[in-house]
Amino acid sequence: MSATSPPPSPADGRRMELQVPRRSRWEEFWRLFRRNRLAVGGMIIFILFFGVATAGLFLTAGTQPIFDPALVRLQEKLRPPLARPHVDSLGAQEVPPLGVYLLGTDELGRDVFARMLQGAWVSLTVGFVAVGIAVFIGIFMGGMAGYFGQEFIRIGHLLWAVAVIAGAALLFSGIVAVGLLVGAGGVAGLVHNLTPKRISGRTQRSWGGAVLAQNAMRVDTLIMRFVDIMLCFPSFFLILTVVALLPPSIYNIMIVIGLTSWMGAARFVRAEFLALREQDFVAAARALGLGNFRIIFRHMMPNAIAPVLVSATIGIATAILTEAGLSFLGFGVPPPHATWGNILSDGRQFIFDAPWLTFIPGLAILIVVLAFNLFGDGLRDVLNPKLRERHA
Amino acid sequence: MTFLTRSDILLAVQDLSVHFRSEDQVARAVEGVSFDVQRQETVCLVGESGCGKTVSALTILGLIPQPPGEIAGGRILFDGRNLLDCREDEMQKIRGNRIAMVFQEPLTSLNPVFTIGDQIAEALETHADLTSAQRVERCVQLLDDVGIPSPRERLADYPHQLSGGQRQRVMIAMALACHPELVIADEPTTALDVTVQAQILRLFRALQQSHAMAVLYITHDLGVVSVIADRVYVMYAGIIVEQGLRAHIFDAARHPYTQDLLEALPTRSKRGRRLYSIPGAVPNPAAKPPGCPFHPRCRYAIPTCGQQPPGMCDYGDGHRARCPVLFDGGPSHWGQETLTGKV
Numbered sequence: 001m002s003a004t005s006p007p008p009s010p011a012d013g014r015r016m017e018l019q020v021p022r023r024s025r026w027e028e029f030w031r032l033f034r035r036n037r038l039a040v041g042g043m044i045i046f047i048l049f050f051g052v053a054t055a056g057l058f059l060t061a062g063t064q065p066i067f068d069p070a071l072v073r074l075q076e077k078l079r080p081p082l083a084r085p086h087v088d089s090l091g092a093q094e095v096p097p098l099g100v101y102l103l104g105t106d107e108l109g110r111d112v113f114a115r116m117l118q119g120a121w122v123s124l125t126v127g128f129v130a131v132g133i134a135v136f137i138g139i140f141m142g143g144m145a146g147y148f149g150q151e152f153i154r155i156g157h158l159l160w161a162v163a164v165i166a167g168a169a170l171l172f173s174g175i176v177a178v179g180l181l182v183g184a185g186g187v188a189g190l191v192h193n194l195t196p197k198r199i200s201g202r203t204q205r206s207w208g209g210a211v212l213a214q215n216a217m218r219v220d221t222l223i224m225r226f227v228d229i230m231l232c233f234p235s236f237f238l239i240l241t242v243v244a245l246l247p248p249s250i251y252n253i254m255i256v257i258g259l260t261s262w263m264g265a266a267r268f269v270r271a272e273f274l275a276l277r278e279q280d281f282v283a284a285a286r287a288l289g290l291g292n293f294r295i296i297f298r299h300m301m302p303n304a305i306a307p308v309l310v311s312a313t314i315g316i317a318t319a320i321l322t323e324a325g326l327s328f329l330g331f332g333v334p335p336p337h338a339t340w341g342n343i344l345s346d347g348r349q350f351i352f353d354a355p356w357l358t359f360i361p362g363l364a365i366l367i368v369v370l371a372f373n374l375f376g377d378g379l380r381d382v383l384n385p386k387l388r389e390r391h392a
Numbered sequence: 393m394t395f396l397t398r399s400d401i402l403l404a405v406q407d408l409s410v411h412f413r414s415e416d417q418v419a420r421a422v423e424g425v426s427f428d429v430q431r432q433e434t435v436c437l438v439g440e441s442g443c444g445k446t447v448s449a450l451t452i453l454g455l456i457p458q459p460p461g462e463i464a465g466g467r468i469l470f471d472g473r474n475l476l477d478c479r480e481d482e483m484q485k486i487r488g489n490r491i492a493m494v495f496q497e498p499l500t501s502l503n504p505v506f507t508i509g510d511q512i513a514e515a516l517e518t519h520a521d522l523t524s525a526q527r528v529e530r531c532v533q534l535l536d537d538v539g540i541p542s543p544r545e546r547l548a549d550y551p552h553q554l555s556g557g558q559r560q561r562v563m564i565a566m567a568l569a570c571h572p573e574l575v576i577a578d579e580p581t582t583a584l585d586v587t588v589q590a591q592i593l594r595l596f597r598a599l600q601q602s603h604a605m606a607v608l609y610i611t612h613d614l615g616v617v618s619v620i621a622d623r624v625y626v627m628y629a630g631i632i633v634e635q636g637l638r639a640h641i642f643d644a645a646r647h648p649y650t651q652d653l654l655e656a657l658p659t660r661s662k663r664g665r666r667l668y669s670i671p672g673a674v675p676n677p678a679a680k681p682p683g684c685p686f687h688p689r690c691r692y693a694i695p696t697c698g699q700q701p702p703g704m705c706d707y708g709d710g711h712r713a714r715c716p717v718l719f720d721g722g723p724s725h726w727g728q729e730t731l732t733g734k735v
Contacts, residue, residue, distance in 0.1 A: 284502070287492070289518055
């Protein structure tokens with residue numbers, strides 16, 4: 001404040017405080033992201049793949065699709081890429097719309113380009129839905145462990161809850177009578193256990209830590225040990241087992257991949273939450289009178305989402321690979337529908353006569369997975385300030 | 393207290409004790425602290441780091457994590473209602489609405505991913521029934537109140553685009569959003585440089601008058617206290633050692649700790665001389681010395697100091713100090729009131 005300044009008013013900061021250059025977060029992200037050429041390339045391929053898969057859905061679906069992936073032309077089998085069709089031997093409907101077999105034909109004379117288009121949508125949805133499920137479960141579990149981790153849960157309640165879940169599972173798998181019995185028993189047990197607890201809430205506290213420690217465990221311990229157990233499973237074989245038991249369907253595969261790959265996201269979110277809940281702005285939010293729900297989802301989640309986003313991007317690549325692997329082994333999407341995995345699998349018998357049948361889907365998987373990984377790496381560099389120096 | 397009428401008291405903390413339990417020891421962070429804040433008054437809570445100032449403030453808002461924290465006793469009467477008996481949902485209606493808090497670190501107390509407009513509006517969303525257009529208008533007005541230039545444009549700014557002083561102004565705007573009756577300011581100027589500190593203090597003064605609110609100002613800086621306080625409570629190791637009007641503390645300090653603090657304060661008359669520093673360190677709250685907690689560092693200490701807890705000695709007009717050694721106006725105060733007794 002200079003000596004000539006007028007009497008102090010709340011507005012006297014106008015001249016004093018420096019303006020920081022204005023640049024929004026997104027501009028800043030984009031500026032940093034642009035420096036990493038590989039990541040930008042990955043992002044472009046990612047967008048292209050998204051466009052192709054979406055276009056493929058519309059171009060290959062319906063009764064009269066433009067590119068018919070199921071059209072069999074036995075006289076045109078195993079034509080190489082860019083081969084011209086023998087127009088005189090084909091019906092008007094059977095000529096490929098581009099005038100050439102862009103990626104060749106397979107052993108039944110089906111257009112590989114049309115089949116790749118159809119398969120792209122499968123890969124895309126498998127990737128996104130599976131990772132969506134995984135991220136959702138991961139955020140929920142990690143958030144619970146990170147935010148409410150120091151609360152105790154009584155083992156009695158836990159057992160009854162397990163009974164409820166087991167009952168529901170039995171009901172779904174068709175064992176109705178036993179399922180109903182177990183489920184209803186679990187619900188009854190929970191209700192019975194929870195009701196008197198509210199009335200005698202104060203007396204239980206005075207029993208002291210010893211009793212509490214014996215029949216209760218921390219929410220954090222419960223969830224993170226469950227994560228450890230899930231990580232012990234060789235998940236590909238778990239998926240194989242489940243897929244073998246369930247009816248073959250693309251949705252079952254998405255769900256199973258999702259249910260076996262949420263652990264990474266849960267660990268990330270928990271770690272972020274443990275750090276965030278000690279932050280001053282969380283305390284400030286509580287001092288503003290905000291509820292737990294609002295603090296978790298509005299204040300903490302946006303700050304914790306960066307590593308999850310990165311792992312999700314890479315997780316999509318893994319899910320696409322897993323689906324391709326399952327299809328290759330014959331456990332994936334049922335045959336008439338094309339996926340990159342089963343094109344690869346079918347082409348394997350003709351690898352010397354028609355190498356493009358294995359080469360093209362293989363290359364497509366390679367490029368998409370690589371693009372996702374590069375994109376994810378680039379995102380991580382931008383979102384994690386500690387790693388920024390590398391590309392600076 | 394002679395100068396207080398009962399109805400003017402907005403907040404009365406009575407005999408509050410807060411302990412923190414770890415594996416094998418109990419840290420008595422706050423032990424039998426009593427103070428009150430009148431409506432529209434600025435009360436300062438002064439003391440060294442770790443003396444229980446912040447714990448007292450967080451306890452008022454019910455923000456002490458339990459466990460490990462534990463409220464071992466006392467009452468916090470806010471407008472006649474004991475906050476310690478309130479349920480969590482009742483406390484949420486009071487926090488930010490009737491009692492607001494300004495934190496020490498403006499750098500980390502704002503959420504980096506939201507614009508300041510969103511963050512100020514959040515308190516309004518939670519506590520007030522306004523349309524979004526009304527909220528924006530209120531935010532603009534609040535930012536103007538706290539002296540942010542061109543407030544309408546700044547609403548869309550992120551915290552990292554503001555300087556430290558501006559961020560603290562935003563924090564204050566957030567605290568003021570719902571017209572609280574009491575603002576608890578926990579060292580709001582500690583992280584700022586001296587020039588900005590003076591601006592913020594003036595801002596507090598001006599806002600307190602224009603908004604007719606009470607301020608509980610927590611600080612370790614007696615220089616700040618001399619600028620803004622109406623009344624002062626000096627804390628040491630979880631107890632209040634001296635209380636009184638600002639003039640009592642600065643002109644006629646009766647407790648050796650307050651006297652030492654004042655002597656350690658740099659002033660113009662001490663120019664060129666080495667500043668006094670109180671020997672020793674603040675006791676560990678898990679292992680406090682018996683008797684008066686200050687006696688190991690006290691220049692007037694007598695053997696009794698280490699044996700009996702000192703009582704409050706009344707110097708009249710609301711001025712009290714917890715040091716019977718320096719008190720000559722009446723019967724001895726040793727052990728008359730225990731540390732957790734009434735003030």
